[in-house]
Structures are given as structure tokens and as C-alpha cells.
Amino acid sequence: xxxxxxxxxxxxxxxxxxxxxxxxxxxxxxxHACRLxxxxxxxxxxxxxxxxxxxxxxxxxxxxxxxxxxxxILMDAQKPLLxxxxxxxxxxxxxxxxLAEEVGGVLDSTATVCHGPSVIGIEExxxxxxxxxxxxxxxxxxxxxxxxxAEAHPRHSLRYSSNACGxxxxxxxSGRKIIVVDVxxxxxxxxxxxxxIIQPGTDYEIISALxxxxxxxxxxxxxEVGGIPKAELVSLVEMLKAAKFGAVFFGLGITHSRGRYKxxxxxxxxxxxxxxxxxxxxxxMRGHYNxxxxxxxxxxxxxxxxxxxxxxxxxYFNPGExxxxxxxxxxxxDAALIIAADxxxxxxxxxxxxxxxIPVIQIDPYENPTTLLAEVVIPSAIAxxxxxxxxxxxxxxxxxxxKLVDSGYPSDEEILAGILESVxxxxxxxxxxxx
Amino acid sequence: xxxxxxLAQGANCESKMxxxxxxxxxxxxxxxxxxxxxxxxxxxxxxxxxxxxxxVLSPRVDAGLRRGMVFxxxxxxxxxxxxxDTGGCGTPQFKGLEIEVExxxxxxxxxxDLFRNIGxxxx
Numbered sequence: 001x002x003x004x005x006x007x008x009x010x011x012x013x014x015x016x017x018x019x020x021x022x023x024x025x026x027x028x029x030x031x032h033a034c035r036l037x038x039x040x041x042x043x044x045x046x047x048x049x050x051x052x053x054x055x056x057x058x059x060x061x062x063x064x065x066x067x068x069x070x071x072x073i074l075m076d077a078q079k080p081l082l083x084x085x086x087x088x089x090x091x092x093x094x095x096x097x098x099l100a101e102e103v104g105g106v107l108d109s110t111a112t113v114c115h116g117p118s119v120i121g122i123e124e125x126x127x128x129x130x131x132x133x134x135x136x137x138x139x140x141x142x143x144x145x146x147x148x149x150a151e152a153h154p155r156h157s158l159r160y161s162s163n164a165c166g167x168x169x170x171x172x173x174s175g176r177k178i179i180v181v182d183v184x185x186x187x188x189x190x191x192x193x194x195x196x197i198i199q200p201g202t203d204y205e206i207i208s209a210l211x212x213x214x215x216x217x218x219x220x221x222x223x224e225v226g227g228i229p230k231a232e233l234v235s236l237v238e239m240l241k242a243a244k245f246g247a248v249f250f251g252l253g254i255t256h257s258r259g260r261y262k263x264x265x266x267x268x269x270x271x272x273x274x275x276x277x278x279x280x281x282x283x284x285m286r287g288h289y290n291x292x293x294x295x296x297x298x299x300x301x302x303x304x305x306x307x308x309x310x311x312x313x314x315x316y317f318n319p320g321e322x323x324x325x326x327x328x329x330x331x332x333x334d335a336a337l338i339i340a341a342d343x344x345x346x347x348x349x350x351x352x353x354x355x356x357x358i359p360v361i362q363i364d365p366y367e368n369p370t371t372l373l374a375e376v377v378i379p380s381a382i383a384x385x386x387x388x389x390x391x392x393x394x395x396x397x398x399x400x401x402x403k404l405v406d407s408g409y410p411s412d413e414e415i416l417a418g419i420l421e422s423v424x425x426x427x428x429x430x431x432x433x434x435x
Numbered sequence: 436x437x438x439x440x441x442l443a444q445g446a447n448c449e450s451k452m453x454x455x456x457x458x459x460x461x462x463x464x465x466x467x468x469x470x471x472x473x474x475x476x477x478x479x480x481x482x483x484x485x486x487x488x489x490x491v492l493s494p495r496v497d498a499g500l501r502r503g504m505v506f507x508x509x510x511x512x513x514x515x516x517x518x519x520d521t522g523g524c525g526t527p528q529f530k531g532l533e534i535e536v537e538x539x540x541x542x543x544x545x546x547x548d549l550f551r552n553i554g555x556x557x558x
Contacts, residue, residue, distance in 0.1 A: 045453075112526060184501070260524050323521060323526075325521050326521055342451065366451070
């Protein structure tokens with residue numbers, strides 16, 4: 001059987017033209033997907049059974065035993081952290097928020113170590129955005145700043161941006177100007193009309209200089225900024241102003257560098273400034289396929305898009321205090337539920353060492369370094385491949401992920417419901433004992 | 436030093452305990468000039484260190500890098516060099532760090548060895 005036009009559940013592109021050959025409930029082949037998407041859909045070796053740590057060893061357990069132990073850990077903690085959420089569907093995220101409220105924890109997503117600064121910058125300035133369809137159909141000038149879609153979002157250029165042919169952009173790549181700003185010559189840079197290699201950590205200064213030039217205040221710009229001669233910056237601004245419809249895509253090159261959310265704040269302002277001359281939009285290149293979704297679900301549930309503290313009477317949000325890395329670094333959390341993420345690999349080592357000191361519950365289809373630190377391991381079905389649900393593309397468009405094959409594993413949503421039920425049962429039994 | 440996504444890292448990021456992930460991620464990309472100035476050759480590795488820790492990686496020449504800059508695929512080897520400070524915004528500085536690089540004959544640690552000494556509390 002061929003499943004046509006399935007949605008890929010790897011990156012924020014959510015490519016919706018994937019053909020998957022399924023035979024005897026197994027994925028046999030994947031067509032149209034990039035290397036990242038194919039690898040995800042074809043799958044890897046799985047965790048076979050729930051496990052609970054006894055002494056230094058993880059021992060196989062039933063799902064109910066794992067739910068009960070997870071519930072105990074969360075109930076015993078003063079301030080548990082519920083972290084991850086980017087590689088699962090919105091239905092599971094919604095259940096996770098309920099669990100965080102029930103146990104009085106802090107819920108944070110992987111955005112906190114990726115586009116968290118973008119989320120903060122966007123809260124401060126607003127996002128002059130557009131759908132990827134608008135970019136495909138209209139954009140004649142595209143800037144990739146601190147991002148490398150050729151490796152992180154391999155089909156972005158063909159489907160949505162530089163090389164896409166659209167209604168008003170029938171010539172595709174030859175009808176567009178492509179500008180790449182980076183600290184190195186990436187694979188994406190090889191497709192650029194103009195490549196601007198800047199000194200690391202100078203994004204803020206360069207964006208400020210561009211804003212001055214856009215505003216006609218050339219006198220205030222020094223002869224060189226961030227290693228770029230003023231004349232080159234002037235020529236860059238001329239290209240931007242000449243656009244009929246310009247689009248900026250930015251990545252972790254600016255969110256992870258010196259300045260972090262202030263870089264984003266400034267980039268958003270540059271795009272707002274350019275709109276005095278022509279149409280310009282800006283979009284963060286979101287990494288995991290539904291990291292946008294957890295921001296949406298959290299925002300409509302609590303009013304905040306990440307790092308939400310549910311330990312008080314009302315949701316509280318203060319990145320730098322309620323964000324996962326800060327909570328762990330300051331020993332301000334005493335248990336962690338990790339779902340659809342691998343902080344042991346992706347957090348700075350000093351923070352991983354703090355994570356290793358507290359009980360960790362892991363919900364994931366695959367073994368990874370977080371498994372090595374976990375007290376409870378609960379294997380799940382792969383959302384977007386074995387479980388249907390909703391995900392948000394990088395431009396904020398909600399799409400329905402399809403189930404491609406059946407799974408013997410419970411979904412993330414079912415696992416969270418199991419833990420929640422165990423928490424409520426234990427709480428009920430404690431309250432009866434008290435009575 | 437900057438760290439980030441590569442195609443091979445992404446394709447193996449859900450099989451992190453596999454030899455393929457080790458091969459894809461325990462790399463240090465550097466310019467040809469830096470490779471030559473460190474007298475690197477087949478079989479030699481690089482030791483990267485800063486105030487937060489040290490890690491051994493396999494060197495790779497990358498024509499896209501300028502002298503004095505290294506790129507490491509994101510993951511547990513790169514993150515040994517990243518500090519915990521988030522600048523009040525929740526996000527550590529994964530890019531733009533100063534590190535020292537030298538040639539070494541020490542081996543690259545396997546992923547399980549990388550986490551072997553991390554303190555596990557008794558259940």
C-alpha cells in the first residue's frame with residue numbers, strides 16, 4: 001500500500017508530499033522526503049519495554065508499574081520540570097500541560113535551547129510574518145541569516161523559498177536574489193547571489209548598521225562593521241530596498257550567539273523598517289517538527305509560549321528563571337519528566353550533571369543518553385508516524401499528521417494520561433487516609 | 436567555536452547510541468590552514484578545551500571555515516565545552532566561544548563512555 005501525501009515529522013517544514021510504501025504494517029520505502037525525513041520515517045531500533053531503575057540497573061517493568069513510579073516521583077517533588085514536547089503532537093502537549101498543573105511543575109520546551117530567544121524577541125516586537133506559501137508565490141528577494149537550510153531543512157529551498165516556482169515567481173531560482181549572511185561558507189551559501197561572511201557575535205552591530213542605512217543615516221555608520229566594509233553594507237541595503245517582496249529566514253546562528261534575543265529584536269525591527277519602503281516578512285527556521293505547536297498550545301492554555309511555571313496559583317513565565325537550563329543549573333528543580341527530547345545530549349555538560357542528580361522519567365521511542373540517566377523509561381509510539389495528531393509548521397500553519405502504520409506502543413498522550421490517572425488515584429488514596 | 440546541525444547529525448539523531456551517530460557527530464571541522472598548522476594527519480585527533488571541559492574529536496578539513504574558527508556538529512561532544520549561563524533568557528551560548536585546540540593521539544570517547552562518569556544517584 002502506498003500512503004500518498006503523508007506529512008513528514010522531522011523538521012519545521014512539515015513537507016506534505018511524502019509517499020510512503022507500507023507492507024505488512026511496516027514502512028518499506030519513503031519517496032520525496034529528504035535524508036532527515038527518510039531516516040525518521042524508516043525508523044531505528046526501539047526501546048522494547050518500560051523500565052524502572054532498581055539499584056544501578058534499569059529493570060523491565062509493566063506500563064502500569066512505570067506510570068505508578070513516575071507518579072510517585074512527580075508527587076514527591078517540590079518543583080518537577082516537564083521538558084521536551086517538540087517532537088510530539090499537540091494532543092500530547094495538551095495532556096502534558098494538564099499533568100504539569102496537576103503536580104505543580106514547570107513545563108518547558110526544547111525551544112528554550114533553540115529559538116527561545118526568537119520567542120522572547122517576538123514577544124517584545126511582534127512578528128511581521130507570512131506563510132511559506134506567500135514566500136513561495138511572491139518573494140523575489142530572500143535572506144538566510146544564521147541558518148543553513150541545506151542541512152537543517154533540506155527541502156525548504158525547493159518547496160518554499162529560493163528555488164520554488166510559484167504563482168508570481170514562475171522563474172523560481174533565476175527570478176530571485178538570494179542573500180546569505182553567516183560566519184562560515186555553508187552549503188546554503190553555495191546557492192547565494194550575495195554571501196556576507198561576518199565576524200562571529202557581530203549580528204547585532206551589523207543589523208543596527210543596516211537599520212541606520214535603511215533610515216538614510218549613512219553618516220552614523222563606521223567604515224567597517226563586524227568585518228564588513230561599509231560599501232558592502234550599502235550595497236546589501238540597496239538589494240533589500242529593491243525587493244518587491246522580501247523574506248528573511250533566520251536560525252540558531254543568531255539565537256545562539258552573543259546578543260541572543262536582542263539580535264532577534266533588532267532583526268524584527270529591521271524588517272519593520274524595511275516595510276516603510278517595500279513588503280518584507282521574517283520567519284524563524286524552527287527545527288523540530290512541532291516545536292511551534294508546544295508554543296501555541298502553551299500560549300492558548302496559560303498565556304505564555306514556553307518556560308511556564310505552574311507551581312504558583314497562576315501560570316508564571318520568566319525565562320532565565322523558569323527555563324529548563326536555569327532551573328537545573330541553580331538546582332531549582334528536584335525531578336524531571338523528559339518527553340520527546342534528549343537533554344543529556346543537547347544541554348551543556350554542567351547542566352546535564354545537575355540533571356543526573358535528580359530522578360528522571362523518560363518518555364521516548366528510542367534509547368539515547370537521557371536513558372542512561374533515567375529512573376523510569378517509558379517507550380512510546382512515534383507521533384507523526386504511528387500516531388495521528390496536529391502539528392504547527394514553522395510559519396504557524398496547523399497541519400494534521402497522519403498515522404502511517406499501527407503500533408504496539410501507547411501514544412505519548414496515552415502514557416501521560418496513565419501517569420495523570422495514577423497521580424489522581426494516589427492523591428485520592430492519600431486524602432482518604434487523611435480522613 | 437560554533438556548534439550546529441549537519442545533515443549526518445540530523446539523520447542519526449534518533450539513533451544516538453549507534454556507531455553512525457558517533458561517526459557523524461564526534462567531529463571537529465577546521466580550515467585547511469589550521470589543520471596544517473596543527474600538523475594533523477590521518478589517525479591524529481584534536482583536543483579541544485576551555486574553562487568548562489575538554490573533549491577529543493576527529494578533525495575534518497572544511498573549506499567553508501576561516502582560520503581560527505572550528506565547527507562541531509551539535510551533540511554531547513560539543514556540549515562539554517558549553518557553559519551553563521543563559522544570559523537571563525534561558526538559552527546557553529552554543530556559538531561564538533573561545534577554545535584552545537591542539538593535536539592529540541588520545542582516542543575519541545564512545546557515547547556510553549562519555550556518560551559513564553556522570554553521577555547517578557542510587558534509586
